Amino acid sequence: MDQDFNQLLEKHRLSNTNARKSVFAIFIKNQKPLSMRDLIAACKDIDRVTVYRIVDVFEKIGVLQRIQQGWKYKLELGDTFKKHHHHITCISCGAQEEFDEPEWLDNEVAAISKKHQFSIQQHSFELRGLCRNCRK
Amino acid sequence: MDQDFNQLLEKHRLSNTNARKSVFAIFIKNQKPLSMRDLIAACKDIDRVTVYRIVDVFEKIGVLQRIQQGWKYKLELGDTFKKHHHHITCISCGAQEEFDEPEWLDNEVAAISKKHQFSIQQHSFELRGLCRNCRK
DNA sequence: CTAACTGCAAAACTTTTGCATTAGT
DNA sequence: ACTAATGCAAAAGTTTTGCAGTTAG
Numbered sequence: 001m002d003q004d005f006n007q008l009l010e011k012h013r014l015s016n017t018n019a020r021k022s023v024f025a026i027f028i029k030n031q032k033p034l035s036m037r038d039l040i041a042a043c044k045d046i047d048r049v050t051v052y053r054i055v056d057v058f059e060k061i062g063v064l065q066r067i068q069q070g071w072k073y074k075l076e077l078g079d080t081f082k083k084h085h086h087h088i089t090c091i092s093c094g095a096q097e098e099f100d101e102p103e104w105l106d107n108e109v110a111a112i113s114k115k116h117q118f119s120i121q122q123h124s125f126e127l128r129g130l131c132r133n134c135r136k
Numbered sequence: 137m138d139q140d141f142n143q144l145l146e147k148h149r150l151s152n153t154n155a156r157k158s159v160f161a162i163f164i165k166n167q168k169p170l171s172m173r174d175l176i177a178a179c180k181d182i183d184r185v186t187v188y189r190i191v192d193v194f195e196k197i198g199v200l201q202r203i204q205q206g207w208k209y210k211l212e213l214g215d216t217f218k219k220h221h222h223h224i225t226c227i228s229c230g231a232q233e234e235f236d237e238p239e240w241l242d243n244e245v246a247a248i249s250k251k252h253q254f255s256i257q258q259h260s261f262e263l264r265g266l267c268r269n270c271r272k
Numbered sequence: 273c274t275a276a277c278t279g280c281a282a283a284a285c286t287t288t289t290g291c292a293t294t295a296g297t
Numbered sequence: 298a299c300t301a302a303t304g305c306a307a308a309a310g311t312t313t314t315g316c317a318g319t320t321a322g
Contacts, residue, residue, distance in 0.1 A: 013301095015295080015297075015300095015301060016296080017295070017296070017301090017302060017303080018295085018296095019302080020302090036286075036287090037286090046303085047303065047304050048286095048304095049287090049289090049303080049304070049305080050303050050304070052288080053302080053303080054302095066207045068204050068207075071202045071204075073207045088248065088249070090254065097254075099248050099252065104240055104244075108238050108240075112224065112235055112238075112263060113224075113263065113265065115235075116224050117267070117268040118265045118267050118268070118271075119265045119266045120224075120263050120265035121227065121265040122263070122265070123261070123262065123263045124204070124260065124262050125259070125260070126260050127245060127248060127249065127254070127259045128256070128257055128258040129254045129255045129256035129257040129258070130254060130255045130257070131252075131253070131254050132253040132254070135255050149276095150277095151277065151321050151322075153276090153278080153321070156277090172311080173310090182278085183279050183280075184279095184312090185279070185280080185312090186277080186278050188311095188313080190277095
């Protein structure tokens with residue numbers, strides 16, 4: 001895990017600073033999507049601006065990815081560190097569960113990209129509704 | 137179109153005010169997703185706060201829906217006024233095209249919601265990559 | 273008429289920018 | 298030592314809140 005992280009930084013000629021190590025460690029520790037607010041709160045010794053800049057870099061090199069929860073975003077580890085998956089979110093209580101990539105999805109993405117002549121780099125497939133507890 | 141709109145307001149006991157008519161008209165006229173910023177600019181006689189409040193109400197009753205473009209959102213007409221569809225967006229130039237709901241998608245959503253015991257109310261399936269012009 | 277809606281002022285929150293200082297290799 | 302990264306201050310942008318005044322039914 002840490003090796004992958006270090007190699008990723010090296011590969012992009014980026015320094016392995018304390019601030020970057022801390023941010024990465026927070027995601028490894030939490031193992032769940034965090035909002036920017038959560039993250040800034042967890043980075044109590046790192047300046048808010050630095051957190052934004054680290055997130056920016058981490059997204060570019062694939063350490064982190066943004067996912068949608070409602071119309072806000074959250075951050076979680078990228079596919080290098082966490083198996084590709086999607087989310088199902090409760091509108092009422094915010095509970096979030098993960099599900100695997102459906103099998104047909106890659107084919108469908110390929111078909112659509114061919115039809116529209118796009119080269120696809122990312123896709124999102126997110127569900128929202130009421131969880132078992134909140135539907136009662 | 138306008139009838140549907142009026143009926144939707146009536147159904148929810150909401151007044152058909154000038155501000156609401158204007159906002160609806162803007163989306164009918166533009167026929168494409170607008171950012172909040174675009175919308176506020178287009179509503180030059182309506183206070184910014186009122187626009188936010190109208191969007192809020194419109195989302196709740198299904199006149200509008202939010203979609204993701206990158207990690208910002210845009211607003212467009214809900215399924216009552218526009219056939220359900222998804223978007224493919226160019227990361228480089230922002231160009232956006234629509235595609236129809238893939239056939240298997242409903243089944244898949246049903247299967248996942250059953251497995252996780254959620255009652256699903258919304259789903260999003262968005263693609264991002266480079267368009268024909270930008271991939272050159 | 274009166275409840276619902278809007279405008280205005282202000283606050284809260286989020287994100288970006290520029291520059292001086294510090295830390296990594 | 299030299300460059301990249303960080304912290305700080307400040308600005309820009311977005312969204313929310315409270316309240317007084319206005320409008321639709």
